[in-house]
Amino acid sequence: MARADRSMERGEAFDDTYVESQVILTAVRLVAPFALTYGLFLSLHGADTPGGSFQGGAIIGVTILMLAFAFGIEPTREWLRNSVVTGLVAGGVAIFIGVGLATMALGGAFLEYRLFETILGIPDGTKWGMEAIEVGGIALIVAGVFIGLFFATAAGLHREGEEA
Amino acid sequence: MTPLEGTLVVFVFVTAVATALFRDVLSAIIVFAAYSLGMAILYTVLLAPDVAMTEAAIGAGVTSILLLLTIAKTSRPASDDLFEEIHVPGLIAVSALALVLLTTVPDAPAVGDPAAPVWSNPDVTQYYIQHTYDDTGVQNAVTAVLAAYRGFDTFGEAVVVFAAGMATLLVLNREVFA
Structure with missing residues (x-):
């Protein structure tokens, strides 16, 4: 569907609350790269330092919310397609289940990571298995759900008779 | 304090x-x-x-x-009352x-009391502190408990977050997030 059509169908009342502010725009432009980097650091380095994918994923999600606050919710929604958000949320759950089922396929219990090391011969298999569900699972789910919650709440209740 | x-x-x-x-x-x-x-x-x-x-x-x-x-x-x-x-x-x-x-x-127990049960019990806290690195190869015991020792529980939590997102869409009667 063409973008213009999409925005017309979703011409909901919230976008008139947007006020362009130089202060907020500049602040978000400065802070967003650092926030995203910090979120990625927490996710990727959570195994050895405080933090982890839940916090990291939340901060990655909040980076998108900051952009939406600075540049307006509707332009950010146009830029961020629904398939990206759905992909993050569903993909995260799929990766988490996938890692769990992989260890079962290797003859062990759900998430019995040490089999990656003993059977597949991956060095530090337990650690990498944990990283896979942390970074590939939880971080994606949390970031996706927060972004999704934000845009769904901003769009509000969808009444019967409107186009979805 | x-x-x-x-x-x-x-x-x-x-x-x-x-x-x-x-x-x-x-x-x-x-x-x-x-x-x-x-x-x-x-x-x-x-x-x-x-x-x-x-x-x-x-x-x-x-x-x-x-x-x-x-x-x-x-x-x-509309109200002028502050509280x-x-x-x-x-x-x-x-x-x-x-x-x-x-x-x-x-x-x-006092904050930081080494005799506090939450710290000194040998079956939970001390077990994780002593065995986490050998068992899992990660240094953050909190991550190890969440992702390895209690991995299945964390899977449940992740699915709850997923379900919360789905429930929001259902309540708002929408089919798309963005």
Whole structure:
């Protein structure tokens, strides 16, 4: 569907609350790269330092919310397609289940990571298995759900008779 | 209690009471974010950085944004009153509950007491502290407990977050997030 059509169908009342502010725009432009980097650091380095994918994923999600606050919710929604958000949320759950089922396929219990090391011969298999569900699972789910919650709440209740 | 801890406890207490009392919802949300930030610093001072990060990211960050977004879609009641009128029976009930809870505080072990059961018990805390690195190869015991020792529980939590997203779509009667 063409973008213009999409925005017309979703011409909901919230976008008139947007006020362009130089202060907020500049602040978000400065802070967003650092926030995203910090979120990625927490996710990727959570195994050895405080933090982890839940916090990291939340901060990655909040980076998108900051952009939406600075540049307006509707332009950010146009830029961020629904398939990206759905992909993050569903993909995260799929990766988490996938890692769990992989260890079962290797003859062990759900998430019995040490089999990656003993059977597949991956060095530090337990650690990498944990990283896979942390970074590939939880971080994606949390970031996706927060972004999704934000845009769904901003769009509000969808009444019967409107186009979805 | 150090002066820093004392200041933080007072700050958290004042912001919590202010959150309950402010009549204007926008003010209440902003004070509530300040409360979360105070709690996050307090957790850091008490050497619980993982909890502090969660409180700062979720409590002060995401919750505030979602609440602000929600009240942006409502109308603010016209009133010049700064504070909500205090509901006396409610105040009595809450004070009684707080008193009952506070009577348990003197029996709690001191902060950092090495003999406290939560720290010294050999089957849980000490087991994880001694075995985490050998068992899993990661240095953060909190991550090891969440992702390895209690991996299945964490899977349940992740699916709950997923289900929360789906439930929002259902409640809002939508089929797409963005």
